[in-house]
Amino acid sequence: MALVKTCKEQLRCMRNDENFDLLVDKVSSFCVEHEIEVPNMDDLYVIQGKSLRKAPRKTNHHHYKVELFFEVIDFQLTELDDRFAEGNTELLICLACLSPNDSFVAFDKEKLVRLAHMYPKDFTDRDRSALQDQLDIYIHFVRSDNDFSQLRGINELAKKMVEKGLHRTFAYVYLLVQLALVLPVATASVERAFSAMNIIKGPLCNKMGDQWLSDSLVVYIEKDVFSCIGNEAIMEHFQTMKPRRGRLN
Template sequence: MDSRFSETTTDLLIYISCFDPRNSFSRFDVQKLVRLVHFYEDDFSWNERMLVEQELEIYIDDVRSDERFEGISDLGALAKKMIETMKNRVFPLVYWMIELAFLLPVATATVERVFSTMNIVKTDLRNRIGDEWINDSLVVYMEKDVFNTVDNEPILQRFQNMESRRMQLSRIR
């Protein structure tokens, strides 16, 4: 795992795994979850960062003693159960941390997708293009499902009718 992910990403994954509800939250670790909050300093105020440790300690005692939380096997089910039992309002910082845990895989996958796309779009022949043009090309490539629904003819006509064209565009058939 160390060769695939950076140390920071590995730490984030380890910290998030502390929310695992299996075996009566056996992997729950307050100190690691407090460190998780420090990765998201912009999402927690100074006061919240000071209160999160207390809230986590009260939360774990509460859910371990609540039979409604027995048998939960994944983070998604835990989040649903917190909403059903209104514990998301009792423990808002814990619930916010769980929401952030859901975002991490999506954010990581999106970044990896962008870099994979950039390797396709930015070839040796296109190595000299500017940042703005490469960004526009990446958006078009990544959102190709949306752009495939756009009719090309009006776009082609607009460029064809521009006065500053050096040559006429050929039609794509």
């Protein structure tokens, strides 16, 4: 997350006149070297195929700087802000405190308690109070146990806790570990569902009901599972759902 923040700051620094002028100098040198015509930046910019008389009054300098250079940087910043919004950033920073790498160097009790506050349905006020007590004992135990010294990643931490029975001893800590492991899968599943929805509910099927849409999405998303089911089994199941006038062949 620190690298993401640095990337944003670097992009904002690039968005100034000095950096644009440096880019123009580099591009001009490249064009001269390869005998490519360089447009005069003070000339009026004309869109190919458009009349000069009807063209908007702007220079090449304005077009390349504002409509291309600044536009690309703003697009990248918007994408980063959307992907790493303030809430998402805080969530990822708190999740990172569970990492067992380098003898749990990233451990931060305060941030892990804050992580529990982000899941009010999983942690009551009483649970969060118990979590604070467990975290103190948990971090002292895992740092003193050699079995936890070479772990890499939260997935290995979860396996080791189950092997040693610590998922029951530190139940609230293990719940945080489970939530951390489920988060990427849940996020990917939601993105897959929205992508599939654009395919299933297209212009020809835009009046599809919610239940029919949901059933169709399950079949489309889990196509690897449904590909193993034969047509005969589907027809037989459909036939036995309720009495039919005739039997499907």
